[in-house]
Amino acid sequence: MDAFDDLFAANAEFARTFKGSGLTGRAARGLAVVTCMDSRIDPLGLLGLEPGDAKILRNAGARVTDDVLRTLVLGVFLLGVERVLVMPHTDCGMNKATDADVHELTQSKGVDTRSLDFHMVPDQRQALAHDLTRITSSPFLPSDMPVTGAIYDVKTGRLIAVD
Ligand code: ZN
Numbered sequence: 001m002d003a004f005d006d007l008f009a010a011n012a013e014f015a016r017t018f019k020g021s022g023l024t025g026r027a028a029r030g031l032a033v034v035t036c037m038d039s040r041i042d043p044l045g046l047l048g049l050e051p052g053d054a055k056i057l058r059n060a061g062a063r064v065t066d067d068v069l070r071t072l073v074l075g076v077f078l079l080g081v082e083r084v085l086v087m088p089h090t091d092c093g094m095n096k097a098t099d100a101d102v103h104e105l106t107q108s109k110g111v112d113t114r115s116l117d118f119h120m121v122p123d124q125r126q127a128l129a130h131d132l133t134r135i136t137s138s139p140f141l142p143s144d145m146p147v148t149g150a151i152y153d154v155k156t157g158r159l160i161a162v163d
Contacts, residue, residue: 020051020052023051023052024052025079026079026080027052027053027054027055027075027079027080027081028052028053028054028080029049029053029054030080030081030082030083031049031053031054031055031081031082031083031084031085032054032055032056032057032072032075032081032083032084032085033047033054033055033056033057033084033085033086033087034057034058034062034064034068034072034084034085034086034087034131035056035057035058035062035086035087035088035089035152036058036059036060036061036062036087036088036089036092036094037058037059037060038089038092038093038154040089040154041087041089041152041154043056043058043087044056046152046157046159047085047159055071055075055079055081057071057072060093060094060118060119061088061092061094061119061120061121061127062086062087062088062089062131063094063119063121063127063131064086064130064131064132064134064135065119069134069135069138069140069141072084072135072138072141073138073140073141076141076142076145082145082146083145083146083147084135084145084146084147084148085147085148085149085150086128086131086132086135086147086148086149086150087149087150087151087152087159088121088124088127088128088149088151088152089151089152089153089154090151090152090153090154090155091154091155092121092124094118094119094120094121095120095121095122095124097120098120098122099117099118099119099120101120102118102120124151125162128149128151128162129149131149132147132148132149135147148161148162149161149162150162
């Protein structure tokens with residue numbers, strides 16, 4: 001069996017009743033969300049959003065990397081983004097190890113990852129403050145754009161605002 005047959009079968013069903021053809025690529029609710037790749041997070045569902053409403057940027061740890069900044073600049077200037085929510089989560093694997101730990105693990109499996117920066121997060125609040133500052137202080141983004149951080153609790157479904 002092909003490794004992706006299940007997905008194409010599900011998509012055939014999805015496309016049968018597809019209703020999204022009227023949407024554009026602009027963020028209808030003017031929102032971008034930076035969140036983690038964690039498979040427990042349903043960004044649209046937990047924020048009451050629908051497809052078409054927001055730009056969703058995901059990576060390991062919800063980190064504001066250079067590529068996330070690049071994407072936010074495009075989102076703001078081309079795709080209707082007017083506000084940004086950075087949303088890491090509880091029980092994140094990124095909080096459970098350091099970059100050095102990961103390099104050691106991969107090395108034990110014969111892979112040298114030392115040329116990669118994993119942006120691991122020993123202190124979640126500190127990392128979030130750092131990442132919010134990367135957005136608010138970016139010379140490429142509007143200085144008056146609303147930007148906030150919140151931590152999603154994967155056990156309760158609640159979003160906890162962070163100052
Ligand atoms: Zn995570």
